[in-house]
Amino acid sequence: MTALVSSVPVVSGEDLGHAATACLKLEIAAYPKPGLVSPVDSGAHDDMDAALMNRSADALQPFFAGLADAGARGGGTDRLRAIGIDAERAMMAATGGVNTHRGAIFGMGLLCAAAGFRTRYGMVGTLGAVVAHRWGAEIMRGPVPLHSHGSVVARRHAIGGARAEAAAGFPSLYGIAMPALAAARHLAADAEAQRVHALMALIAAVDDTNLLYRGGAAGLVFAQAQARAFLDAGGVGAPDWRARAIAIHRAFVARRLSPGGCADLLAMAVFVEACE
Numbered sequence: 001m002t003a004l005v006s007s008v009p010v011v012s013g014e015d016l017g018h019a020a021t022a023c024l025k026l027e028i029a030a031y032p033k034p035g036l037v038s039p040v041d042s043g044a045h046d047d048m049d050a051a052l053m054n055r056s057a058d059a060l061q062p063f064f065a066g067l068a069d070a071g072a073r074g075g076g077t078d079r080l081r082a083i084g085i086d087a088e089r090a091m092m093a094a095t096g097g098v099n100t101h102r103g104a105i106f107g108m109g110l111l112c113a114a115a116g117f118r119t120r121y122g123m124v125g126t127l128g129a130v131v132a133h134r135w136g137a138e139i140m141r142g143p144v145p146l147h148s149h150g151s152v153v154a155r156r157h158a159i160g161g162a163r164a165e166a167a168a169g170f171p172s173l174y175g176i177a178m179p180a181l182a183a184a185r186h187l188a189a190d191a192e193a194q195r196v197h198a199l200m201a202l203i204a205a206v207d208d209t210n211l212l213y214r215g216g217a218a219g220l221v222f223a224q225a226q227a228r229a230f231l232d233a234g235g236v237g238a239p240d241w242r243a244r245a246i247a248i249h250r251a252f253v254a255r256r257l258s259p260g261g262c263a264d265l266l267a268m269a270v271f272v273e274a275c276e
């Protein structure tokens with residue numbers, strides 16, 4: 001799967017859709033991930049497992065391709081949002097009503113649109129820079145769902161959430177996840193371990209609205225401190241890293257904490273590595 005993602009020249013909308021779905025699946029497959037669903041267990045979730053999440057990823061493939069094509073046609077956020085909402089419906093149909101990938105539809109969808117836009121208009125710069133430049137202002141002006149979990153905690157805790165992350169060109173992706181993936185290559189040879197390392201770096205730094213919704217400020221602080229301690233002890237370069245990551249996973253499950261936004265950002269980092 002890694003070879004497929006990193007060796008295919010990602011240019012057409014269809015290629016981008018395949019790559020985006022492959023990256024969602026690489027995230028799902030990685031273990032141990034604190035509180036998250038993997039093939040080993042369902043983490044802090046009682047309504048999802050890896051098979052359900054993989055079905056969701058497959059259902060989204062044509063929509064990621066459609067978003068790439070819409071980006072290549074220079075579409076604005078109204079067009080992208082219409083495709084995103086259709087994708088959310090397809091996800092709900094594939095999962096029997098479970099929100100597996102709403103954040104990924106939004107973030108990965110924007111990256112696909114940016115890849116289409118960049119190919120068509122020959123723009124230089126990262127995919128994140130394209131998102132910020134072409135759609136950033138529109139994203140912040142666009143409709144805010146009043147009662148979504150993300151918007152409720154964003155208001156309560158005065159943080160930006162998924163929309164602000166995207167509008168700013170995904171600083172957590174470029175400032176945290178990508179450098180962590182690069183650093184992890186010097187710590188561990190296997191790609192799954194490198195992804196766990198990058199996920200821990202994201203959890204340590206991102207204000208994940210899923211953590212805030214389920215655990216409040218105390219839950220977010222706990223999650224960030226656990227991930228920071230893992231990194232400070234050497235991350236996946238430490239000989240006992242796997243046992244330590246499993247212990248953190250269990251501590252998250254015991255508190256019902258799940259960093260779904262960080263999981264999406266990890267998949268997006270793998271996608272950006274393939275595209276840039």
Ligand SMILES: CC(C)(COP(=O)(O)OP(=O)(O)OC[C@H]1O[C@@H](n2cnc3c(N)ncnc32)[C@H](O[C@H]2O[C@H](COP(=O)(O)OP(=O)(O)OP(=O)(O)O)[C@@H](O)[C@H]2O)[C@@H]1O)[C@@H](O)C(=O)NCCC(=O)NCCS
Nearest residue numbers: 080081084100101102103104106148150151162209260261
């Ligand atoms: C703009 C929207 C994405 C709406 O966002 P909003 O912030 O209003 O709220 P949510 O509906 O809560 O969705 C935001 C999702 O984004 C992920 N996320 C969280 N924090 C961050 C962050 N700091 N940076 C980036 N991304 C972040 C996260 O998604 C993942 O978690 C979801 C699963 O979580 P789970 O624990 O199961 O939670 P729930 O099922 O919700 O509840 P409980 O189980 O706890 O009861 C899953 O979606 C992951 O992907 C947040 O959930 C957007 O909805 C919107 O406007 N959409 C339409 C437009 C569109 O898609 N356009 C296309 C491109 S323009």
Ligand SMILES: Nc1ncnc2[nH]cnc12
Nearest residue numbers: 028036037100260263264
């Ligand atoms: N592996 C995962 N487990 C739970 N929520 C997620 N959201 C995105 N990926 C996830």
